[in-house]
Amino acid sequence: MLLTLIRREIVGNVLSFRFLVTFLLFFGLVLVSVFIMTTDYQARRSAYEASLVSHRAALSKIDAAGDANQQADDLFMNKGIYGDRSPDDLGVFVDGLAPAIPTQVHTALFNARTIDEQRYRNPVLALFDSPDFGYIVNIVVSLLALMFVFDAICGEKERGTLKIALANSVPRDSIVLGKWIGGFVSLASPFIVAIATGIGYVHLSGAISFDGQSLTRLAWIVGVSLLYISLFFTLGLLISTLTHRASTALIISLFVWICWILVIPNLAPVIARIAYPVPSAQKIAAEKQAINQETQIMLQRISQQTLSYGAEGQRLQEEITQEGEARQEKLDRFYREEFATQTSVSKTLSRLSPAASYRYATTELAGTGISTFIAFRQAHERFEEEFDEYAESINDQRNRQGRLPDGWFEADQLPQFQMISPRLDDTISQLSVDLLLLVVYNVLFFMGAYLFFLRYDVT
Template sequence: MLLSLIRKEIVLGVLSLRFAVTFVLFFVLTLVSVFTMTRGYERSLRLHEVSAARHHEQVRSVLEAEEPDEAMHDILFGGSGFYGDRAPRPTSIFVKGLEDRLPTHVNVSLWQVRPVDDDRYRNPLFRLFASPDYAYIANIVISLLALLFVFDAVCGEKERGTLKILLANRVPRDLVLLGKWIGGYLSLAAPLAAALFAAFTYVVLTGSVQVDADFLSRFLWIAGVSLLYVSVFFALGMLISTLTHKASTALLVSLFVWICWILVIPNLAPVAARLAVAVPTLQKIEAEKAAVDRETEIGVQRVGRNMLGYGREAEEMTDEIERQGQARKDRIDQYYRDRLRRQVDLSRNLARASPSASFVLAASDLSGTGVDLFTAFNTAVRRYGEEFSEHWWEWDEEYHDNNGDMPDDGWLQVDQWPALRMERARLDTVVDAVLFDVLLLVVFNVLFFLLSYLFFLRYDVT
């Protein structure tokens, strides 16, 4: 009997106008999104390769100059410094996340480590009318289509009188509801799966991305989470349909719930977290570090005046004062990072009251463009600056110990020069991290279906 009910729902769904509209929208939106995002990725990759080659040649020109020391000093003290480049993530084709929000270059010199973006060279309309990725389409459009696909599954049949006839034949209500859920969801999931397969085929055929095991696994996980996310809104639509007795009422309630869950809760969560966990501004942090530098400088000057001629002892005291000052600045930076991490964690937890947030967080983490990308970038920038500073002082010490000459021709190599290296988490580690959001989507699914079942048991079909 259950198979007959499922077959009935599939036939009714496939032959309906909404199925045709949904099928076309899924295909058009997904393929257009992947097409535009693929073109954007190819452009970003070309720019990265050109920029990396140019900056690599800058390092080579310094090391191969007739006077490398002079060339080095010209760049570090009077020039633009050296650059590190961040490569785009291939999976940003499907979920761009924070990919286009982070700088593409990092400028490093003796005075500072400064992220540099090339947005000023781009068409400003790209910011006003950003290309939607697949995650955006699934989060906004497909979730709405899922609700519109099922909002009248129960109340609509009641208005047509077919539900009363079906239950008059002593068909169990639990089988009726289960058949509607399985058959209706398969009718909705099939077009989405077909659109995803077509999009992946396009990516493979264009050769824009090297499709390896990691890329394929991440895509399959994103597709699986998408199908699970759609099932949440399908189950929610079933619940709304069992709570109402008119299709028009169910439609209004569905739109209201969709607006709250998609637009209101995820956007209010960061605001609430910002009020609950205050994070000092960067200007305040820099002002505090500047105050520490002034105190350190005063201490060094005091040692120089009071211990003039003490030689080694004065030098040791000066080094100790500078180490203490650096330790204070490190504590200030650590305090800022801790407060920011607490605010981000609270924002994520508050936003998870909506399945939309769980889907976005899981999809972006699986693609490697989520919050972890922001953390990895900041870590890479900090490590890049430390490695460059260490490399420079080592070179400077060797240079002066060798009486102003390079130690030997092969002492400095281009491939040994510090570079901006961003570590990417292994897929199994990412899966462990997103498992909580995936389980939340499963809980939403089960909860909505159980509530639908409880209300449908008492549903008046007359």
């Protein structure tokens, strides 16, 4: 009986105009998205490779300088070194925070550059979200899933077919289960075909060489997307069992979709900023500058009295310098902790919407999520610290010997900017809460649809 109901549901859906529209939308949106994002990825890859060549050429100019001490001055004081971040391969499918993370960083002992990449980007692109696969599933496919099933029960009641089926002693549990399985298979099949075609296009274009790690992560992204689609499909089935007219079910479905997709994810960060305000980065920088100025004034006073203080004066200078650095570090730590608290509250509130859980999961799997942003910041700090230590060791050598030996400069020995990517197992563990929420939503919605349909009035 169940197989017959599933087959009937699939055949009815496939032969409907709704299925044709869904199939064409899936294919059109996914292929257009993949084409646009692949072209953008290739442009970013070309820019990355050109940046590497340019930065190597700058180091070659330093190496070409004849005087060893001049090489050190150029490297540490004037030009510094750059670090480049390669484009994320799976950003073709889920762009995430990739546009907000700089593609290159610069460090030097003095006058380190803050690279503003926004001035070189198309300003129109900043007005709209990237049309990646994750965006399409999150916004468009979730709505299509609701539209696909909103009248599955109430629509049949209006047409009178549901009453006929129950009059023939068809079990109610078989009807609701058959509608869920048959309907979801009808919806998931064109989606899988469309994404498989998109992946094939990316592979044939040669933009990305998929390895085992990338394919595994991509499979997880597709799996989470199917789980997310099933959530909205099950929600639509639940709404259909709670209403008796298709028009009412449609209005409720649209209202729930607007709240979950548009309102809650965008409102959560605003509430978090109000409840847990964080001082601006400019204010923190101003306070650090004030601490630095205060430290310099105190050092000048001590230096003017060095003759009277002697060794004691040198000790006081070191204590004042260490105290100033400790105060600045305390300020940085306060900012990081407050910012982390605000971010955590934002994520918790936004998880009231499954759209947020889906975005968190897919961006982390694609390597374009919050973890990547944190990894970039840590890599940048590590890059600067290693450069400072390297410069200090070279300057100590120069002070001891009076000058540096010829041939001391080797570009390969310079600190490198390296981001540490988390392992897939660690990523899955990190996403356990979001994945569990998607599963729980699915189970609760199906249980609700099942229980309400058992008492559904078909007259």
